[in-house]
Amino acid sequence: MVKSYSDLFERPLNPALVEIKEPFLDQQQVRLYCLRLEQLFPENEALYRAISGNKYFKLKYNILQALKEQAMTLLSFGGAYSNHIYALAAIGKLLALPTIGVIRGESCQSLNPVLACAEKWGMHLIYLNREQYRKKHSDIALKAIASLYAPYYLLPEGGSNALAVKGCAELLHFIPDNMDTIALAVGTGGTMAGIIQGLYQHSNSTTKVLGFSVLKGDNFLTQAVRNLLSDTDTPLASERVNWQVINTYHFGGYAKVTPLLRQFMDRFEQQHALLLDPVYTAKMLYGIYDMVEKGRLKNTNILCIHTGGLIGRTAQLMK
Numbered sequence: 001m002v003k004s005y006s007d008l009f010e011r012p013l014n015p016a017l018v019e020i021k022e023p024f025l026d027q028q029q030v031r032l033y034c035l036r037l038e039q040l041f042p043e044n045e046a047l048y049r050a051i052s053g054n055k056y057f058k059l060k061y062n063i064l065q066a067l068k069e070q071a072m073t074l075l076s077f078g079g080a081y082s083n084h085i086y087a088l089a090a091i092g093k094l095l096a097l098p099t100i101g102v103i104r105g106e107s108c109q110s111l112n113p114v115l116a117c118a119e120k121w122g123m124h125l126i127y128l129n130r131e132q133y134r135k136k137h138s139d140i141a142l143k144a145i146a147s148l149y150a151p152y153y154l155l156p157e158g159g160s161n162a163l164a165v166k167g168c169a170e171l172l173h174f175i176p177d178n179m180d181t182i183a184l185a186v187g188t189g190g191t192m193a194g195i196i197q198g199l200y201q202h203s204n205s206t207t208k209v210l211g212f213s214v215l216k217g218d219n220f221l222t223q224a225v226r227n228l229l230s231d232t233d234t235p236l237a238s239e240r241v242n243w244q245v246i247n248t249y250h251f252g253g254y255a256k257v258t259p260l261l262r263q264f265m266d267r268f269e270q271q272h273a274l275l276l277d278p279v280y281t282a283k284m285l286y287g288i289y290d291m292v293e294k295g296r297l298k299n300t301n302i303l304c305i306h307t308g309g310l311i312g313r314t315a316q317l318m319k
């Protein structure tokens with residue numbers, strides 16, 4: 001059944017906040033909480049699972065803008081396992097809006113369960129090889145194809161822009177005031193910029209934001225977060241709020257997994273009955289655990305955000 005924008009984006013949400021207990025956390029006088037965005041909706045359906053997590057908040061005001069502009073289609077970019085593309089396809093299906101996913105890679109090798117699902121939900125997939133993908137904003141072939149779907153609303157890769165920041169700032173509604181640190185995994189920085197904006201709008205907050213980068217590289221994400229905030233109506237947020245991107249828990253780079261990370265994730269999941277994904281949330285939690293063990297977060301209340309990303313995991317669990 002087709003939903004309206006307000007059915008989907010103006011409904012009350014009530015994500016669970018759970019405490020994660022471990023003896024070593026007690027020893028460091030740390031209380032660690034997890035905001036479970038991976039289960040945003042009571043509906044136990046693939047479409048709602050697909051829009052759970054941070055992508056729902058990143059897309060909220062972008063979809064509104066697309067509707068205002070009376071765009072015919074929503075067009076975006078991503079890799080073959082992109083959570084952003086997957087969420088966009090699900091929203092397109094729920095709202096009966098045509099979507100186009102421009103995918104990095106060849107079609108034959110990339111029709112994995114994520115893309116198969118996106119296609120089933122009506123997303124039109126266009127494949128670009130790496131060379132074309134790099135030039136995606138100028139590629140003539142892509143322009144020609146996309147013009148068939150015009151007027152379209154363009155979402156950047158990963159969906160991070162000023163409207164995504166605005167949506168993620170609303171996550172502060174779910175975060176108690178007494179948190180010293182808010183931790184999250186960072187891919188493009190849109191969600192982190194949103195948390196920073198939300199804290200800034202909270203005025204006198206002293207909460208620190210720790211972003212765990214899942215990408216290899218030095219300071220480009222710090223710059224990306226700054227740039228995203230400078231495009232919003234709160235350009236001062238990046239100076240007034242205490243925040244930091246941590247670059248030492250990427251485990252070799254995007255989507256790279258080591259035996260150590262895998263082992264941590266398995267143990268964590270068994271012990272806490274919470275599923276993680278190896279690309280984002282496992283790296284964040286590993287980083288938090290390691291910093292606490294090293295005494296770097298002593299005597300604090302930490303809230304970590306479970307940003308979702310369980311597509312791969314649910315496919316695995318259904319086997």
Ligand SMILES: *Cc1c(COP(=O)(O)O)cnc(C)c1O
Nearest residue numbers: 187188189190191280307308309
């Ligand atoms: C997309 C995603 C992120 C990264 O969000 P950004 O706003 O790009 O930094 C983090 N966690 C999960 C599970 C994601 O799917």
